[in-house]
Amino acid sequence: MSINLRGSVAIIGMGETEVGVLRGQGSTELCAEAARLALLDAGITKAEIDGLVTCNPWVEPHLYHAEMFSEYMQIFPSFCMTLNAGGATTLTAVLRAASAIVTGVCETVLITHGDNPRSGMTGAETGAKMTTTMNPQFELPYGVPLTNGYGMAARAHMHEYGTTSEQLAQVAVSARKHASLNPAAEMRDLITIGDVLNSPVVADPLHALDCSLWSDGGGAVIVVAAERAKDFPNKPVFFLGCGEGHWHEHLFQARSLTTTAASESGPRAFTMAGLGPQDMDFAQVYDCFTPVAIMELEDLGFCAKGEGGGFVENGNIELGGTIPVNTHGGLLSHSHTGHPGTMFALTESVTQLRGTGGDRQVAGAEVGLVHGQGGVISSHSTLILGTEATL
Amino acid sequence: MSNKPIPKTTPETEYFWSGCAAGELRLQHCRSCGHVQYPARKLCSGCFAQDVEWRRASGRGKVRSWSVVVAPGAPGFESEVPFVSVLVALDEGPTMLSVLRDCAPEAVEFGQAVTVIFEQRDESVYVPYFKPLIGE
Numbered sequence A: 001m002s003i004n005l006r007g008s009v010a011i012i013g014m015g016e017t018e019v020g021v022l023r024g025q026g027s028t029e030l031c032a033e034a035a036r037l038a039l040l041d042a043g044i045t046k047a048e049i050d051g052l053v054t055c056n057p058w059v060e061p062h063l064y065h066a067e068m069f070s071e072y073m074q075i076f077p078s079f080c081m082t083l084n085a086g087g088a089t090t091l092t093a094v095l096r097a098a099s100a101i102v103t104g105v106c107e108t109v110l111i112t113h114g115d116n117p118r119s120g121m122t123g124a125e126t127g128a129k130m131t132t133t134m135n136p137q138f139e140l141p142y143g144v145p146l147t148n149g150y151g152m153a154a155r156a157h158m159h160e161y162g163t164t165s166e167q168l169a170q171v172a173v174s175a176r177k178h179a180s181l182n183p184a185a186e187m188r189d190l191i192t193i194g195d196v197l198n199s200p201v202v203a204d205p206l207h208a209l210d211c212s213l214w215s216d217g218g219g220a221v222i223v224v225a226a227e228r229a230k231d232f233p234n235k236p237v238f239f240l241g242c243g244e245g246h247w248h249e250h251l252f253q254a255r256s257l258t259t260t261a262a263s264e265s266g267p268r269a270f271t272m273a274g275l276g277p278q279d280m281d282f283a284q285v286y287d288c289f290t291p292v293a294i295m296e297l298e299d300l301g302f303c304a305k306g307e308g309g310g311f312v313e314n315g316n317i318e319l320g321g322t323i324p325v326n327t328h329g330g331l332l333s334h335s336h337t338g339h340p341g342t343m344f345a346l347t348e349s350v351t352q353l354r355g356t357g358g359d360r361q362v363a364g365a366e367v368g369l370v371h372g373q374g375g376v377i378s379s380h381s382t383l384i385l386g387t388e389a390t391l
Numbered sequence B: 001m002s003n004k005p006i007p008k009t010t011p012e013t014e015y016f017w018s019g020c021a022a023g024e025l026r027l028q029h030c031r032s033c034g035h036v037q038y039p040a041r042k043l044c045s046g047c048f049a050q051d052v053e054w055r056r057a058s059g060r061g062k063v064r065s066w067s068v069v070v071a072p073g074a075p076g077f078e079s080e081v082p083f084v085s086v087l088v089a090l091d092e093g094p095t096m097l098s099v100l101r102d103c104a105p106e107a108v109e110f111g112q113a114v115t116v117i118f119e120q121r122d123e124s125v126y127v128p129y130f131k132p133l134i135g136e
């Protein structure tokens, strides 16, 4: 049996908290605030929520997080789950919400994430938490941080395809340009390729400005069946396709250092949507480090494998270019809130398809792609969304 | 000795770590399909046969990629920075994360031949590191 999820559900509400340094606001509180804002946006009450999907934050984690959060919110769902695929979590949540709605398990799903790793943890606590992502026998004993894992993947891509440090830097420069147009972004002052190359080397070949921010914040969306989509005050955004790819957890077990499982999640999402990369009006990719965005643009098919370095040059991934990428500023310049990071790429996509992106609006945006990645180029999820016109 | 992390062994990996303490790198070979695997498992991850045997590995491999660590990701390494984190493709097939000793960061090369060495971590635990393979 096969059920086509294309066009089956829609996002009818979204919420974003402030991002950055939010002293005095805990993870659960941010998760709740995002949820409250999403309900207000959707014009519904909590009594209507019968599906709940959360992710475990770094600060205030709970073994059974979604159950804890339903108790905290006094919501009593028939579908309740905590997901844990790092930066891929948000979009795997959308796929599970769609599946639950289509199969009649529930009707109105709240997906909400919040965390405050920036101000809720000391540097030592953050370092200790980071090491829990490492293999305790075969990685941790070497004292090699996660950032150097990305450094090794970046170096392999540069060696194999001739990608340059300037091209990596361009990803950060373009992200900052978009963030400068977004009042909600954390870092809005324009930067140059020289600024990136002159920032300290933190895990060579990666400079400090090749690395994403570290932020507090939360975001949420509400998903319902497509036939109910017009019963709410804001323009609905429809689910057109979603796909995942999971190849490894630890980098030393990766099948490739330069090709990611986005090369599977992307085609799966495009096949479901009946669309291809050339049809996208924007793409929000996972830019925890600049080389990851380049690899994903290749693996998702926006350019040929190995040509991502050249592809990001000359404003090609900026507003007005071939494919505007990370129109909110991405993890590099909007915020990186940890596991909830991809939620802001999702809410930005909803904003773009509603046509309410203000100065950063992609003119006439009807269909777009969001991509999430967890671990060290490990888990990948791709979601394609569109307006009613694309159904 | 130091406050560096001690590998948390499991029943499946004890023989690997006892090999390191004895100065040899040990890998599992599947008798059924020939797959060589690291880390150790009771079953073969290639064909799921429960028929894997331990063999002493050559200890040699090639540099697949590397990155210089200036800010260690665990306690105990502060005095060693900068050091070279490395992914080594072992001659037998599997890749290991490790650290390259006796090689200046600017001297590392893709495909560079390396060989295993063992560094004592506590009374009984030795951790596999690598150094350049010279003159062969």
Ligand SMILES: [Zn+2]
Pocket (backbone or CB within 6 Å): B030, B031, B032, B033, B034, B035, B044, B045, B046, B047, B048, B049
């Ligand atoms: Zn086998």
